[in-house]
Amino acid sequence: MKLPGQDTIARQPDEHLVSHRVTLPRKIVEHPFRQVAKRLSMALVVLVFTAVIVYADHDGYKDNNGDGVGLLDAFYYATVTLSTTGYGDITPASDTARLVNIFVITPLRVLFLIILVGTTLEALTERTREEWRLNRWRSTLRDHTVVIGFGTKGRSAIRTVCATGLKKEQVVVVDPSSKVIDAAAAEGYTGIVGDATRSDVLRRAEVHRARQIIIATQRDDTAVLVTLTARQLNRGAKIVAAVREEENAPLLKQSGADAVITSASAAGRLLGLSVLSPAAGMVMEDLIQQGSGLDIVERPVIKAEVGKAPRDVDDLVISVLRGHRVLGYDDPAVGKLELTDRLITIVRATPGTQVTPDLRPLPRD
Structure with a gap:
């Protein structure tokens, strides 16, 4: 039997044939460009904050050219310090400036590197993380x-x-x-x-x-x-x-x-x-x-129903599943209900109630 359009199955778009990727569910995250922009903004804030700290105590810093440390010099020092370049042309000379470098500038340097390097590491490890999730999904499915x-x-x-x-x-x-x-x-x-x-x-x-x-x-x-x-x-x-x-x-x-x-x-x-x-x-x-109004559900026969006729059950029984046969409620072959039977019933839907589905294969013709 040739079904309508059967000869066109092979002519599907190429992406249907080659893009067999697995997409695991995930939480909605921000666009990558927005994430990068946010981290760059955080790094800029750290840089400005460091420059302000240096400029506030500019008298405690020594510049090799001997003309003192101005605002531009403070930003220059903050940049080379946070990036760990450290040319050494501007150095903390006073005890206060050195203490500030130990307890403030150094943590800011670490934070600055975490912000910038973290973005790169996240991009590099994304593929590895997806592969790990995919392998774990396959092993547990x-x-x-x-x-x-x-x-x-x-x-x-x-x-x-x-x-x-x-x-x-x-x-x-x-x-x-x-x-x-x-x-x-x-x-x-x-x-x-x-x-x-x-x-x-x-x-x-x-x-x-x-x-x-x-x-x-x-x-x-x-x-x-x-x-x-x-x-x-x-x-x-x-x-x-x-x-x-x-x-x-x-x-x-x-x-x-x-x-x-x-x-x-x-x-x-x-x-x-x-x-x-x-x-x-x-x-x-x-x-x-x-889940609303009336529902058709399948459930097993309970002990209290064994030996009763389908009409005598509290629920409205419309069919009885016995073995691989589906019998109507009025079928003489049903007789009395057995413990191994399953009932197809009509019940009033109750919010939050879950019905266990029957997972046995149905009889084939």
Whole structure:
């Protein structure tokens, strides 16, 4: 089956293929030029302060030319002293001037060097620090969630998963746009710039050690290739993919997706339901939005519920997950609830309540 636009996949911008950088989340810092300007200003303040101290006690300094120490000479002495040049043409002669040099000028000299040299050292060590952070991130990343595509669908999926208690540090975003990855990093997610249909890009996201993979690309053909590549790298991860056209859903499942969401059809059905019954449409939209109104949650059966029928449970049970089968609440095969069952229920959302998601792979067709 040839999907629309499949022959154009290879003609992506070159930056998508070569810029496979990893962007770790970081705090927002000032622009480098602003940092340098601020440090130069601090160094200038130290220089002026030192010159003022020298000029205030200019009688205690000796100039080799014998004409005394003026304001310009004070700035000259402060400059060569703070920079550790020390030509020796102007020297402290009195005991007071020497004490001031010991307890004031010398600490100012150290401060001056720290300000200027610190800027250089920070620039030189930035790359080393980033490499260390990256190696540490790779060594500690396990059972994380990889999200392919940080568009509207990808963002909504991440927010829903994080609402269940998943930490942002356990989310890795892959997208071909560097601007999108920068936006993801600003929100606290680790980002990989690159084409997710390439195995080397997915390896940078540590897909082979991921527990869940969410594929929210803009094109169905890209979603198929990403699913094939991800499944090849990780046989045990739960893969959930979104497609625009319903006819492409079976192809995604054949490629290795555990669950496929048809975005266009789902939106269309919600529109139709809202036309037939606006109230029903509002309820469905409320169920979709995590953390407000009504929520659909999956939870295990507790001991007090064992042996009861789904209708007898306090929560509103709509389905029972038994093994790899999803049974309706009224399915005769359910019978009595067992301790190993899991329930799909509708509950009233409570602020601050976290729901533990089920991370077991879904049954495949």
